[in-house]
Amino acid sequence: MQIDLDLLFTWGAVAKKYMKNDVIFYEDDMALFYYQIVEGSVRLYNSNDEGKEFTQGVFCNGNSFGEPPLFINEIYPTTAIASQDSIIIKLSKEKLMKILEDYPSIKLSFLELMAKRIYDKTVSTKQIINQKPEHRIKSFLENYKKQNQLCCTEKSAIPYTRQEIADFTGLRVETVIRTLSEMNKAKKVSIDKHKLYF
Amino acid sequence: MQIDLDLLFTWGAVAKKYMKNDVIFYEDDMALFYYQIVEGSVRLYNSNDEGKEFTQGVFCNGNSFGEPPLFINEIYPTTAIASQDSIIIKLSKEKLMKILEDYPSIKLSFLELMAKRIYDKTVSTKQIINQKPEHRIKSFLENYKKQNQLCCTEKSAIPYTRQEIADFTGLRVETVIRTLSEMNKAKKVSIDKHKLYF
DNA sequence: CGGTTCCTTGAGGATGATCAACGAGGGTGG
């Protein structure tokens, strides 16, 4: 959870509904608003010349997203789309800055949040760079469970398609599928009726 | 430049000398200190099982490094070594936090710094993932010039060995060399007596 | 059912990694 909703509304924030696949901002847009998810989820991604996508992050209930460029007056390095129907609160950059000035504890939370994001990015870069597909996929799955605070000892269903896993790991669908089959044989994951469990 | 030196010393910071290749902290160490470079430079990197290294960042004069884990009570995701003989200021985490409380403007600078780092990491992940060697190297070179505020229209010497470029880009030395030769032929870089200009 | 999305498999090819060997340059000490 980020900023208190009442506080946000007091400062003039508005909630907006986005349908699945609606774009919230485009890569290279100037960052002008603070966004916080009330309901639903948002995916930040890049796509390269050949249309291949790479998912930089997924955010849901209560999370804010796309804040870093706000603080440094930059354009967005990724595109944000709603990955489900979502309700998202929008507040202008100027007002967010005023809130931060008025509430030092919020400023500190943001600092911690940014620190956490850097930490996570450092770790995930470490995993992705120069590692084998199985390693990348395993990191992705572990990370998913950690983020959702699921018990690590018990298997749970992974709510992502093979293509989505490919976009997260920078691999191709077929590679993900083949790697997952091997991991299944080696009992590192289980697959039941094409559904993936880890 | 980060925190004022006088202020740091007032709060009990100490300056320490590190020789080239001295380790400042190891991956998985608990983060207990704030580090700020007075002179020299520091490289943060990971190495995988086969000893291949990936450089996550290089910091020099006046920069601080390794802060994110401090704010979230985490272990270091990278190892830090002095890439030249360096003088580095060290301050305990607790005292840093006190400084942040006392000086809201410093807290804000940190927030901006963290935001900048995330932004840079997002951009560099975008470049590295699923891109051709030439693309990765070009991004690295452009990034180097930008960071050092060098004129982008004029060629300047790149102070990195082929191996260092490989560690930054996650490629192998030989691949870097072959790609650079091609880029040289295509006049995208110039090479004179093995020295690289961009 | 019919359509859509997702999953799966196989064959073939491109590309970066690996291994091995050698060349170039720069610094040091005799």
Place this chain on the structure above:
DNA sequence: CCACCCTCGTTGATCATCCTCAAGGAACCG
């Protein structure tokens, strides 16, 4: 000044791996 060493750069051959392309099957939903 030269011989040596050490680091860095370079090249070629071969290999492993992931990507690409093409095709078809399974699951789900109206």
